[in-house]
Amino acid sequence: MQDAHAHPVIKGIVKQLESLTPKGKLLGNYIIQNPRKAVFMTTKELAEACGVSEATVVRFVGQLGYSGYGEFLQALRDFVDSGLSLPDRVDLPGMKGPGTDLLHRVVFEEMTNLRQFYETIDMKRLADIVDRIEKSPAVYVIGSRISYTFAYYLGWSLTKVRKGVNILKGSDSTTIDWLTGAPEESLVIIITTSRYPNELIRMGKVARRLGHTLLVVTDSRLCPVIPFAHQSLVVPSRSIALIGYPTTISCIINYLVLELVNRQPPHLKAHQEKLEQMYLENDILFNMHGD
Template identity: 60%
Template sequence: MTTPDLHPLIEKISASIEALTPKGRILGEFIISQPRKAVFMTTKELAEACEVSEATVVRFVAGIGYDRYSDFQQALRDFVDTELTLLDRLDIADMQAPGAVRFRRTVAEEIDNLQQLYNALDVDAMEAVVDVLDRRVPVHVIGSRLSFTLAYYMGWALTKVRDNIRIMKGSDRTTIDWLTIAPADSVVVIVATSRYPNELIRLGKLVKRLGQTLVVITDSATCPVLQFADHHLIAAAKHIPYLGSPTPMSCLINYLVHELASRQGEALKVHQARLEQSYWENDVLFNMKDLEGRTPE
């Protein structure tokens, strides 16, 4: 579990607490002591809880380095998300609501997450990651626990676009072997989602020591693997999920693969023709022509 005084947001508040006005200190102490309440509050609700004005809340947020309340709230959300256990998440998930309500809420939250992805991502940073994936070197894609689902999807999709892709599990200790014997110019992509398995942090540190290029795709600026990254992309979720929110990251991965494919020219057709030939020769995929030896009318 994250130590509160090591989190950037809590550090900012703690470092500023003595310089704040008395009302500002009340806000700071409330947020440090009750972050799980504060994260869901509007400026009005936070002001009322601390018996200060909304203007005081706005000044407080600016005083600790955030241009907008939404930026402060996202940082607080990332902190709370990392801290929450499964039981904590169950408490805030409202499992007693009718199924239709939960369905609509789930869809609405994912729409919010995608809107945030659309508004927040740095196009230049995405282009830089595609440049790295376009190098004619081995690419290793690694995930663990929830993020392995996304890592597997990314690696699988990349194999349809270029060669020399390896998908690896962070929990498999032989991953250390593969990275150690990989060429020094290899690219390693680590996909990391909250609550950030320690094995991915160790692998990030190893990649850094080996001098390979590390790309980190994650859901928060507080991801501990980011300290080792040469390039990174953050698909932050706006809401705190019960188990996970893979939609923004899968959308980002789709873009990266599609953009990479657009750069391959004729080589892409050659690569995919080889794959299709192999599928056909080895009877890998269902084909309607094989149904009773004829194509259905």
């Protein structure tokens, strides 16, 4: 794992360590030395591992500035997730077991992530994002590796409700050409999930250098593209996945597109009628009533 002390959650513990009580120091040192174990522990399990009370654990996370143990675990989860290799992930608790147990685990974790998002989402931020997508002269959606799946889904969906949408691959150097020739004040949307390809960090820098508006959709506040963004939408997950959790980001994409439709922009009907005519003329989609 990368230098632990460079990350906010561990840095916060190190900074507070000398001012903690003896029992607080036990907790702090245990977490610093065993973050991959601690991230899966309940307050009871962490208390037992360190020989302290659950109340001490609660006071400990409060002294670190977290509103509760859940918020602390989320921060620790983001730190641990950012440094895990594929072999590390395969060895995580819960990754192995009978098929039905794994299915239940996957479904439960996706439901948990959706519930967390639903309960914490800032609707004003979502509305601002829809405004940007609606009013920007052009939209460039960029992804790489697994996040290209989301980028393509968002970009393809947006083509059904507005013109000027471009889907780009972060791994393709011609993306720089597209961004360089983009209209002024274009919106660049970078979707990136752990483990954050360096090429998307580079594209974030390029977008800012060219004066475009940059929106980053990601799964952690530690995402290295966020510092370049004008606006970010963080969609955290409670668990650490082998590859990723797609459900919440997919739901956000669906919402953004539906909200654009609900606003009934004046060009929408004409745009969609033209698309349908092209589909028909070029025999793109199955037509039950066709010849």
